[in-house]
Amino acid sequence: MKVLMLILASDGGENPLYSTLETLKRTYVHSNPYIDAYFYKADPTLDADWKIVGDTIYVKTEETYPYLWKKFWLVLQAVEHRLCDYDFVCRPNLSTFMILDRYMKHVETLPKERCCSGVVFYGGQTIPFPAGYCFTLSSDVARQIIYSDAIENNHGIDDRCVGVVVQKLGIDIINHPLVEINNYVQEEKSLLKEIDHESCFMVRIRHFISSDDKPFGTDTETRLADDLTVHRRLLEIFYPTL
Numbered sequence: 001m002k003v004l005m006l007i008l009a010s011d012g013g014e015n016p017l018y019s020t021l022e023t024l025k026r027t028y029v030h031s032n033p034y035i036d037a038y039f040y041k042a043d044p045t046l047d048a049d050w051k052i053v054g055d056t057i058y059v060k061t062e063e064t065y066p067y068l069w070k071k072f073w074l075v076l077q078a079v080e081h082r083l084c085d086y087d088f089v090c091r092p093n094l095s096t097f098m099i100l101d102r103y104m105k106h107v108e109t110l111p112k113e114r115c116c117s118g119v120v121f122y123g124g125q126t127i128p129f130p131a132g133y134c135f136t137l138s139s140d141v142a143r144q145i146i147y148s149d150a151i152e153n154n155h156g157i158d159d160r161c162v163g164v165v166v167q168k169l170g171i172d173i174i175n176h177p178l179v180e181i182n183n184y185v186q187e188e189k190s191l192l193k194e195i196d197h198e199s200c201f202m203v204r205i206r207h208f209i210s211s212d213d214k215p216f217g218t219d220t221e222t223r224l225a226d227d228l229t230v231h232r233r234l235l236e237i238f239y240p241t242l
Helices: 016-026 069-085 100-107 139-147 158-168 184-195 220-238
Strands: 003-008 035-042 050-053 056-059 088-092 096-098 116-121 129-138 173-175 179-181 202-205
Touching: 003 069, 003 100, 016 035, 016 220, 035 069, 050 069, 056 069, 069 088, 069 139, 069 158, 088 100, 088 139, 096 129, 096 220, 116 158, 129 139, 129 158, 129 202, 139 158, 202 220
Parallel strands: 003 035, 003 088, 035 056, 116 173, 179 202
Antiparallel strands: 050 056, 088 129, 096 202, 116 129
């Protein structure tokens, strides 16, 4: 069983959160011999459609969150010639902590063809989609995405667009567990107990604040302090030798 992991990333400009999360994730994503991991980022200045530098794939498009479909579509093109080497393509984001040995046990339960697995969301629309925290596609579906005409002008929100494509292909999304952390200090004991279940292989970490002048989840200092504390704690628990 082999998995190609494509991690949604960005340089984040002056925001140090994303670069720090990338550094932390890099400490463990290459630790499983059955997973080949790459970070992928947008770079509109490229001379070609994509460029691979070490474990980073740059694709020629704008960084326009949350409209990241073209970014995902291009990175699949960049790796298309290698898809035959893998059973699955996994697409997590930076703020999702992955427990890789448990994840591999999960993919062993999945069909190797016509498969899409993720946390099923609707988000106010009628078509279900696999949440962008982390979703998994069989390699044949990843290849079909490249040539699909379901998304006009390849413009849209990436996880929602995956939902549109797999629905057009007649594929149901296989749901899997999720643990979300947005208040680790208050919930530490119960959360660690929940994470301890063997079925849990991904943890969505994003602390939120609410104030009159800031919307939820936009306080960089809060997320730097609280999100990174949780990531480092989970690293200690699940990757103690790294």
